[in-house]
Amino acid sequence: NRELKIFSGNANLALAHEISAYLGQKLGEATVASFSDGEIRVKIEENVRGADVFVVQSCCQPVNDSLMELLIIIDALKRSSANRITAVIPYFGYARQDRKDQPRVPITAKLVADLITTAGADRVLTMDLHAGQIQGFFNVPVDHLYALPVLLDYITKKKIADLVVVSPDAGGVERARAFAKRLQANLAIIDKRREGPNQAQIMNIIGDVQGKNALLLDDMIDTAGTIVQGAQACADQGAREVWTACTHAVLSGPALDRLQRSCISQVVVTNTIPLRGKEQVCPKLHALSVAPLLGEAIRRIHEDESVSSLFA
Amino acid sequence: NRELKIFSGNANLALAHEISAYLGQKLGEATVASFSDGEIRVKIEENVRGADVFVVQSCCQPVNDSLMELLIIIDALKRSSANRITAVIPYFGYARQDRKDQPRVPITAKLVADLITTAGADRVLTMDLHAGQIQGFFNVPVDHLYALPVLLDYITKKKIADLVVVSPDAGGVERARAFAKRLQANLAIIDKRREGPNQAQIMNIIGDVQGKNALLLDDMIDTAGTIVQGAQACADQGAREVWTACTHAVLSGPALDRLQRSCISQVVVTNTIPLRGKEQVCPKLHALSVAPLLGEAIRRIHEDESVSSLFA
Ligand SMILES: Nc1ncnc2c1ncn2[C@@H]1O[C@H](COP(=O)(O)O)[C@@H](O)[C@H]1O
Numbered sequence: 001n002r003e004l005k006i007f008s009g010n011a012n013l014a015l016a017h018e019i020s021a022y023l024g025q026k027l028g029e030a031t032v033a034s035f036s037d038g039e040i041r042v043k044i045e046e047n048v049r050g051a052d053v054f055v056v057q058s059c060c061q062p063v064n065d066s067l068m069e070l071l072i073i074i075d076a077l078k079r080s081s082a083n084r085i086t087a088v089i090p091y092f093g094y095a096r097q098d099r100k101d102q103p104r105v106p107i108t109a110k111l112v113a114d115l116i117t118t119a120g121a122d123r124v125l126t127m128d129l130h131a132g133q134i135q136g137f138f139n140v141p142v143d144h145l146y147a148l149p150v151l152l153d154y155i156t157k158k159k160i161a162d163l164v165v166v167s168p169d170a171g172g173v174e175r176a177r178a179f180a181k182r183l184q185a186n187l188a189i190i191d192k193r194r195e196g197p198n199q200a201q202i203m204n205i206i207g208d209v210q211g212k213n214a215l216l217l218d219d220m221i222d223t224a225g226t227i228v229q230g231a232q233a234c235a236d237q238g239a240r241e242v243w244t245a246c247t248h249a250v251l252s253g254p255a256l257d258r259l260q261r262s263c264i265s266q267v268v269v270t271n272t273i274p275l276r277g278k279e280q281v282c283p284k285l286h287a288l289s290v291a292p293l294l295g296e297a298i299r300r301i302h303e304d305e306s307v308s309s310l311f312a
Numbered sequence: 313n314r315e316l317k318i319f320s321g322n323a324n325l326a327l328a329h330e331i332s333a334y335l336g337q338k339l340g341e342a343t344v345a346s347f348s349d350g351e352i353r354v355k356i357e358e359n360v361r362g363a364d365v366f367v368v369q370s371c372c373q374p375v376n377d378s379l380m381e382l383l384i385i386i387d388a389l390k391r392s393s394a395n396r397i398t399a400v401i402p403y404f405g406y407a408r409q410d411r412k413d414q415p416r417v418p419i420t421a422k423l424v425a426d427l428i429t430t431a432g433a434d435r436v437l438t439m440d441l442h443a444g445q446i447q448g449f450f451n452v453p454v455d456h457l458y459a460l461p462v463l464l465d466y467i468t469k470k471k472i473a474d475l476v477v478v479s480p481d482a483g484g485v486e487r488a489r490a491f492a493k494r495l496q497a498n499l500a501i502i503d504k505r506r507e508g509p510n511q512a513q514i515m516n517i518i519g520d521v522q523g524k525n526a527l528l529l530d531d532m533i534d535t536a537g538t539i540v541q542g543a544q545a546c547a548d549q550g551a552r553e554v555w556t557a558c559t560h561a562v563l564s565g566p567a568l569d570r571l572q573r574s575c576i577s578q579v580v581v582t583n584t585i586p587l588r589g590k591e592q593v594c595p596k597l598h599a600l601s602v603a604p605l606l607g608e609a610i611r612r613i614h615e616d617e618s619v620s621s622l623f624a
């Protein structure tokens with residue numbers, strides 16, 4: 001049988017170690033460092049000939065360095081005769097640039113998909129893609145996991161009464177609906193409208209949040225503008241307490257400050273992107289681990305078992 | 313006739329402007345910026361449909377950001393129906409990782425070549441590749457220019473008496489030989505040897521530098537270790553004055569300090585990589601412009617003329 005090996009770049013070493021621990025093994029030894037001029041230096045420090053190799057690397061900040069690390073590690077593994085290389089990308093960066101929403105812009109998510117297979121990835125394992133369509137940007141098999149079970153488990157244990165799941169925009173309704181269904185909670189949707197040019201945006205909540213505990217759900221928090229505005233709209237409409245749950249904690253620019261000053265009680269995220277001490281600046285942050293989910297998916301891919309039941 | 317357009321990333325805007333000026337036109341308008349989370353944001357701000365487009369971008373520090381900018385700009389141009397896209401890469405980064413010199417390392421120069429064509433480049437124009445073999449990593453036409461005429465012109469005008477051209481290592485002999493021939497100067501080679509393990513390296517100069525003005529020639533200066541050691545060896549062997557000429561001014565880590573404290577009189581480089589004020593810290597630096605050379609090559613490629621006479 002082909003041996004299972006896990007390697008990691010520097011984007012999320014803690015998660016890679018957790019995944020390895022779940023699988024009862026040690027992380028593969030590799031040097032992933034930089035030369036003096038910033039060029040990435042990679043050396044695989046153990047034999048991988050014929051092995052079934054998984055490379056764990058989120059495309060998180062610094063995003064271009066993380067992506068290049070992933071590509072160069074894959075190149076090194078390929079040239080070291082690994083039997084199969086799976087790129088495990090818990091957070092898939094550049095996912096928001098997934099269509100031409102104006103003339104003469106790139107479709108960087110498709111470019112990134114092409115770069116990953118060009119480097120030599122035979123398959124991809126990822127989580128909560130910003131748009132499911134990104135799976136189709138690849139011509140290799142993609143296993144797409146949802147953090148939903150992990151978030152759901154945490155929220156269920158909190159036993160929050162009178163819960164209503166809120167989608168912060170029209171784009172997130174399907175995700176929120178799936179969540180609400182599992183929690184047997186109601187659904188609400190925030191509809192942002194501008195009545196005319198130069199008029200302030202109006203937050204209209206479709207559904208009832210009055211006297212309820214609102215849980216705002218999204219795939220990622222970046223600058224936290226949308227989620228904080230949405231939370232305020234819920235509070236204005238009489239919500240009792242406002243919670244948020246988002247898979248990917250991008251948290252750039254003013255995010256921590258905005259979240260901390262907002263009416264949100266708790267910001268539940270996962271560890272697809274490492275917090276690196278951000279929870280000290282913003283104690284509302286609470287990260288759940290997706291390591292068991294990713295570890296189990298890796299085990300099943302390695303054993304040629306179906307991964308789809310992990311979505312149940 | 314297809315229109316000629318020049319675009320640029322942020323790696324070397326000054327050079328791109330100079331090239332455009334040589335060609336008597338303005339640089340194409342494009343936004344190349346970043347989102348809050350560091351992802352690169354590109355928009356081509358003018359029509360390029362059917363145009364013959366050249367993208368000027370050196371793969372210099374921050375190298376991964378520069379490379380990703382190049383790839384994303386190419387993707388945007390391709391999706392904007394440019395007729396042909398030429399990647400103009402005055403400094404080709406990751407060129408030193410061009411072979412497996414130990415087990416289980418990547419060949420990143422080949423990976424980078426693949427990334428550039430995957431993004432959509434139809435051809436490549438570059439200068440003084442660390443190894444000429446890198447041309448073969450591409451399956452599209454590569455025009456490979458030498459900065460030699462620019463360096464030669466400067467050195468000739470200096471009318472340095474009793475000049476001997478010195479190669480800092482065995483790998484650079486061909487380059488130094490071509491230079492010496494044009495200058496009708498003698499050639500010397502530095503041969504570094506370690507007599508045994510844990511013994512200091514001995515610098516042996518093959519050829520005569522005694523009482524001569526030595527010109528050390530290399531394709532790039534990175535940390536400046538090699539060139540400063542070589543310069544000292546020349547001085548120790550009785551060279552009168554020591555000069556250096558190198559195409560690519562990578563200048564990372566201790567480079568500026570080492571050069572400034574060395575016995576080298578002047579460090580002649582080109583602007584394939586921008587100095588960005590380094591000449592203030594190290595006034596020995598003197599940058600020559602390769603813009604006319606690149607501009608002329610672009611004009612000829614656009615006119616379907618031969619570029620090879622630029623090597624004469
Ligand atoms: N890293 C980023 N940060 C902020 N906005 C982005 C980023 N990448 C892409 N976008 C923009 O986000 C929009 C798509 O987001 P969405 O409608 O949520 O899918 C597009 O207009 C993109 O230009």
Ligand SMILES: Nc1ncnc2c1ncn2[C@@H]1O[C@H](COP(=O)(O)O)[C@@H](O)[C@H]1O
Nearest residue numbers: 035036037039406408409413442483534
């Ligand atoms: N950016 C870099 N900085 C320093 N050394 C490098 C860099 N990239 C590759 N190398 C190493 O340089 C050696 C090749 O240099 P050379 O013999 O001059 O072609 C190899 O051992 C590489 O691992």
